[in-house]
Amino acid sequence: ENVKEVNLLKESIAWPETPSVPPGFSLNDTSDPAHSTFTILPRRGGGSWHVGDQLEVLIKVSDFRGRPRKSGGDLLYARLQNRAVFAGVAGKVFDHRNGSYTAVFSLLWEGDAQVEVTLVHPGEAVTVLERLTKEQPDRIYFESIFRSGSIKESTECNVCLKAPKQKLCNYTDLDTGEPWFCYKPKKLNCDTRMTHSKGGFRQRIKPMEEQLFKSGVNMKVSIPGSGPSNISILPELKGGKNENMKTGPAGYYYQGVWRTLDGTTVRQFNNATAISQCLKGKALHLYGDSTIRQWFEYLTSTTPDLKMFDLKSPKQTGPFMALDFKNNILVTFRCHGAPIRFGNLLISQMRYIASELKGLVGGTNTVVVIGIWSHFSTFPVEVYIRRLLSIRTAVRQLLTRHPGTLVIIRTANPKALSLYETLTNSDWFSIQRDKILRAIFKGMNVKLVDAWEMCLAHHLPHSLHPQPPIIKNMIDVVLSHTCPLGESSKGA
Secondary structure (H helix, E strand, O other): OOHHHHHHHHHHOOOOOOOOOOOOOOHHHOEEEEEEEEEEOOOOOOOOEEOOOEEEEEEEEEEOOOOEOOOOOOEEEEEEEEHHHOEEEEOEEEEOOOOEEEEEEEOOOOEEEEEEEEEEEOHHHHHHHHHHHHHOOOOEEEEEEEEEOOEEEEEEEEOOOOOOHHHEEEOOOOOOOOOOEEEOOOOOOHHHEOEEEEEEEOOOOOHHHHHHOOEOOOEOEEEOEOOOOEEEEEOOOOOOOOOHHHHOOOEEEEOOEEEEOOOOOOOOOOOHHHHHHHHOOOEEEEEEOHHHHHHHHHHHHHOOOOEEEOOOOOOOOOOEEEEEOOOOEEEEEEEOOOOOOOOOEEHHHOOOHHHHHHOOOOOOOEEEEEEOOHHHOOOOHHHHHHHHHHHHHHHHHHHHHOOOOEEEEEOOOOOOOOHHHHHHHOHHHHHHHHHHHHHHHOOOOOEEEOHHHHHHOOOOOOOOOOOHHHHHHHHHHHHHHHOOOOOOOOOO
16 A cells, blocks of 8 residues: 555656766766855845845856856755854755756845855766666665574575575564565574674775765865855844745754754753753653754753663664653663664663564653654665654554654754765755655654754854753753743753
């Protein structure tokens, strides 16, 4: 029954056609940020810019010889910034598929605004990334240790392995249907599997193609303006029509504080007392990857009464538990199941999020946070779609059993890119999974923490694990959903 939805999801992330990368191609023929430009277009109707207006910027991409590109498919970011008042908002980029692009911004604060445009990847790099996933979905591989008495063996594992069934151990989860396989050990049985861990990375990329992923040359490099790159924004016109919804940003920063545009009032939880008062009597369950573990670490480090209970679990993988007996607060973290790329994880501690949710006692004092995206980058999107659909089913069942349960979904975020990071975890992969995540949970009674825009709009450099000021804003959003204005606990 999911076939139609899967096909629609795949159509929703279709990328504009990108240039081919034939053997012996020349880097000179590819997109060069230094030769490309952006131009601020005049205000529609003329006159000065006002809060509530929409700003349009025309981006023209050229190659290393200075010739205008004739095709689209480049990955570009755009944002408005005002460093003096710590303001920022992400823009939306439209690909005209002819070498030109339009970036559209909502004007949300008075004062100056600086346009910043970044080439993340040229179209040819996207071509290579797309080919890698088709041809080498197993370029990240995993291992398991099998042990019985003094005998110990290690074999390779993955979502899919090329071998006859009789040569494989089948660990497909009976509850969720999630597939997982390991090559059979030579001496031991399949049921002697003890651990799961990342095995390594096979880099099979043509030497010249590496030139498409050069930091400071054509990967996450600023594009200069052809004229002024900043504007002045006047107060909103009386009776003026607000066009913000056309670009639909999730929110923006002002004075370093994230303000959402979905009607949620983001409160500031600036001290341990405020956090404790909000979480008083509540259980907060965090499920996902290291970007969710980061939230657990933030809460335990900023709230002294919330003390870690030693479960003797590894620092990277967890599971973790923290308790505040005085305020009756429970906070837990558990990493998602395979293909998690952590160090040695005991099979006895491996859990799929959907299975955990099915065993959860929910209610008005239960908050569930889910963040799962980064570890699925190297696989075909169908693998990620299947995982999210099983989680969505479990969320629906939880909300049916206990409608008062608060469920919060964390989106993906952009990150710093090296060659290795790009081939395994490029922002281009993350953007696709981010769109799929939003589409799958659209219309459900869940809240979203838009980590993508919160990182893109901020002046700090991109990082897989966003820096503390951004994390603080994310936690403020989580706690604002947990303790909205008007509730009895007013610790903020």
